[in-house]
Amino acid sequence: MDDCGYVMAGASLLLMIPVIIITAMILSLGEAHSDMNMERKLSACVEGAAWDIRDNVPIITMDVLNETAGEAINGTLPSDDVRDLVRERVQERIDRLCRSHRNVNASCRVNSVEGTEAPFQVEVNSTLEIRAGNIEHAENLSVRVTVDGLPDPLPFRVLGRLEHSNTTIEYGDALAEYLNSSGVDGGAYINAKGPLIIRRCPYEPYTSHGSEGVHACILNGYYHESRDGACYLCRLEGKTSCPHMGLETFIIPSKELGEAPVSIDHVLFNEKYTGEALNISGFIIYLDAGHMTKYGVRRQ
């Protein structure tokens, strides 16, 4: 090789260096790019799992409340601490849901299932944590679930098994006997009827009911907010009154006696005071002055 040959070889070697550097840069850029892609994928997985769990907490809770109320109605509810039972059952179902998200590490601790100042709602508080690779997501999740549409377990917890259709409880002798055994004349409540399903009364303010509104409430089995009535979770526990904001509904007697215990569930199951007979478009109900005022009904 002559001098010229050496120079050419040296020059081509020199030319190779930038090519090598550029290739290395492209390769490392590609790697960074695929890292970013991976990260994006993981973060989409985490986000997807978070959305799915958020969406399902209320559905699962309503399902558990419905199932637990069903057990109260059939007399097969296993424990007295129903709040904790509900929380445990919601937790079990959410654990299953978390495990179904296989590409992330998801956990959701159900801290409490509790009533709210709005008695048609139950609140579920939980802590959600999801991890995938370096991506971490944590949030405190607080969702409200409506009890509108769920069965009312309280009459069954107080009186035991009762006949019922899909919408109505037929009290037979049970309520009358229960009143008699509490030292109150229950004669008017033989074959009384009341609603099975909690349905929120749409007539607000309540004073706007009047006789016509109350008639619609009786036909539809509507429930109303009440300080004196038990809340949904306490109803599941068989408590006839509680310190929480609660619910009340009409229970319709079968006899007109002039005077009888007031036809409101918390009065019949708990306080038992007398009211006077009112004819609401053919239905006889007994109301005291307080409930007449509440529903805007006049003494007849």
Ligand SMILES: [Zn+2]
């Ligand atoms: Zn109403």
Ligand SMILES: [Zn+2]
């Ligand atoms: Zn309560």
